[in-house]
Amino acid sequence: MIQGRCRCGGIQFEMPDQAVLSTVCYCNDCRRQSGAPMLAWAMVPAVSVTMRGEPKVYASSERGRRSFCCACGTGLFFTNALLEQMGMVQVRIAVLDDPDAIAPKMQVQTADRIGWMRSAHTLPAFERFPT
Numbered sequence: 325m326i327q328g329r330c331r332c333g334g335i336q337f338e339m340p341d342q343a344v345l346s347t348v349c350y351c352n353d354c355r356r357q358s359g360a361p362m363l364a365w366a367m368v369p370a371v372s373v374t375m376r377g378e379p380k381v382y383a384s385s386e387r388g389r390r391s392f393c394c395a396c397g398t399g400l401f402f403t404n405a406l407l408e409q410m411g412m413v414q415v416r417i418a419v420l421d422d423p424d425a426i427a428p429k430m431q432v433q434t435a436d437r438i439g440w441m442r443s444a445h446t447l448p449a450f451e452r453f454p455t
């Protein structure tokens with residue numbers, strides 16, 4: 325099992341270190357809710373996730389439900405009718421204590437990807453802010 329939490333630690337959770345599916349998602353809902361160009365998700369059985377704290381649930385679409393911490397705003401989980409039917413939940417990989425524990429296996433919703441993300445890996449890179 326591996327651990328994750330929101331920024332303030334008000335919500336902490338534990339989940340398996342193996343995902344059924346792991347993706348980087350560029351969809352407009354992920355972009356808007358996170359304020360970031362993409363989100364990395366791990367799909368795991370919902371019953372396998374144990375949680376301390378109560379995230380706020382936001383209906384991001386007719387069927388989509390996004391959970392986040394009310395205190396610090398960190399987004400944590402996603403579910404929808406299909407995932408519920410499958411008994412699965414999506415967890416944001418980047419909120420894991422060890423985000424390298426689960427690597428995304430594919431990129432999805434690239435139709436919504438911001439144009440400059442296609443070449444973002446070619447930008448000048450600095451280990452810290454340049455002086």
Ligand SMILES: [Zn+2]
Pocket residue numbers: 330331332333334335393394395396397398
């Ligand atoms: Zn928090």
Ligand SMILES: [Zn+2]
Pocket residue numbers: 349350351352353354355363433
């Ligand atoms: Zn998405």
